[in-house]
Amino acid sequence: MSIDSRPTLISAARHFYQMGWMVGTAGNLSAKISDNSFWITSSGCPKNLLTVDDFVLMTLDRDKGEFYSTPTQSHSQKRPSAETSIHAAIYNLFPDAQVCYHVHSIENNLVSRFTNSDNLALPPLEMLKGLGVWEENPHLTMPIFANHLEVSQIAEDIFTRFKDTKPQVPALLIRDHGVTIWADSLERAGNYIEIVEYIFRYMVIRSKVKG
Numbered sequence: 001m002s003i004d005s006r007p008t009l010i011s012a013a014r015h016f017y018q019m020g021w022m023v024g025t026a027g028n029l030s031a032k033i034s035d036n037s038f039w040i041t042s043s044g045c046p047k048n049l050l051t052v053d054d055f056v057l058m059t060l061d062r063d064k065g066e067f068y069s070t071p072t073q074s075h076s077q078k079r080p081s082a083e084t085s086i087h088a089a090i091y092n093l094f095p096d097a098q099v100c101y102h103v104h105s106i107e108n109n110l111v112s113r114f115t116n117s118d119n120l121a122l123p124p125l126e127m128l129k130g131l132g133v134w135e136e137n138p139h140l141t142m143p144i145f146a147n148h149l150e151v152s153q154i155a156e157d158i159f160t161r162f163k164d165t166k167p168q169v170p171a172l173l174i175r176d177h178g179v180t181i182w183a184d185s186l187e188r189a190g191n192y193i194e195i196v197e198y199i200f201r202y203m204v205i206r207s208k209v210k211g
């Protein structure tokens with residue numbers, strides 16, 4: 001991505017904060033700037049007040065699957081998001097992914113408990129077309145991962161599972177924690193977060209209507 005993506009990430013974070021999806025410093029956003037580098041929000045920042053200095057430039061070693069803060073960066077006093085390993089795993093798994101967003105909402109936490117399995121069945125809503133699914137009455141699932149204290153363990157679980165089996169939608173849930181989506185553009189990433197959150201809201205309301 002040749003343009004500076006940080007202003008768009010700042011607006012996206014403010015919007016997600018206002019939606020109640022990034023309260024209390026929750027969540028993290030990243031965007032690639034080249035094949036092997038990406039901006040990511042620094043750890044512990046209030047997401048409604050981000051500035052361009054609240055990002056850390058990371059380098060990704062695709063061969064080794066490793067990543068590290070770019071040392072020449074003037075923002076190096078900032079720590080990258082504690083969940084950088086998850087973003088790095090996504091970029092290593094999906095070469096087309098340019099952007100990766102992670103948010104915490106009440107609904108995404110609730111639906112992660114709708115099943116004990118590691119796949120959440122999604123309702124066959126028209127909105128799935130917005131995630132690139134063009135099927136009549138689609139029966140899809142979203143992968144769920146356990147929320148380990150060690151974030152590197154979550155990233156490893158994601159890498160191991162998706163290396164062999166690609167998910168049906170560009171999104172995953174971490175149980176009792178949040179959702180992560182990835183996309184090939186900033187605009188699409190914003191749409192994907194809104195769509196998955198719409199689906200989660202639908203599922204929560206439907207569960208109440210059904211009783």
Ligand SMILES: CSC[C@@H](O)[C@@H](O)C(=O)COP(=O)(O)O
Pocket residue numbers: 023024025026027028041042043044045080081082083102
């Ligand atoms: C409200 S604390 C949430 C964090 O533990 C984490 O899950 C999170 O999403 C934000 O971590 P961060 O290191 O600021 O990117």
Ligand SMILES: [Zn+2]
Pocket residue numbers: 026027028083102104177178
């Ligand atoms: Zn999180």
